[in-house]
Amino acid sequence: MSVDVTERRGYRVDIDLEHSIAIFRVDGIVRAVSNICPHKHAALIAEGLVVDGTVQCPLHGWTYSIVTGEPLIGSSRLPLYDVHEENGEVWLAEPEEHVPAWMKAL
Numbered sequence: 265m266s267v268d269v270t271e272r273r274g275y276r277v278d279i280d281l282e283h284s285i286a287i288f289r290v291d292g293i294v295r296a297v298s299n300i301c302p303h304k305h306a307a308l309i310a311e312g313l314v315v316d317g318t319v320q321c322p323l324h325g326w327t328y329s330i331v332t333g334e335p336l337i338g339s340s341r342l343p344l345y346d347v348h349e350e351n352g353e354v355w356l357a358e359p360e361e362h363v364p365a366w367m368k369a370l
Contacts (some may be wrong), residue, residue: 269294269354274310275320277356285345286310287354288330290317295330295350296356302326302340309342 269275275287276299284299286309299309301321309328310312318336320327333342341360346357 272314274299274314276307278307285356286312286319287347287356288314288319290330294347294354295349296345296354297330297333297342298345298352299329302335302342303338339348 269289276297277285277287278299278351284307285296286299286305287294287296289295297309297319297353299307301307301309301323303326304323306321306323308322309319312321316329317330318327319330324334328339328342332345335341348355348357
């Protein structure tokens with residue numbers, strides 16, 4: 265339910281072994297990003313500190329915009345999911361195609 269998504273905390277949804285999603289509310293709008301931190305590949309973004317439209321990964325402190333997925337420092341961004349909120353429910357679409365920076369090096 266969309267009422268579970270608040271301004272101060274993330275909400276984690278695991279779709280399968282490859283898709284863990286972090287859902288947030290920023291300025292009243294529901295946003296969704298990958299829950300996997302590109303820095304150390306940990307599924308912790310939803311548990312991070314939320315401040316002014318950003319979320320800080322609790323593992324090593326990397327901070328990302330919840331709106332754009334861009335990191336405040338670095339180049340590996342969080343994939344974004346399209347979100348639609350209707351009648352108290354949150355609907356998500358697959359993220360844009362994204363290859364993490366660490367995989368490009370392989």
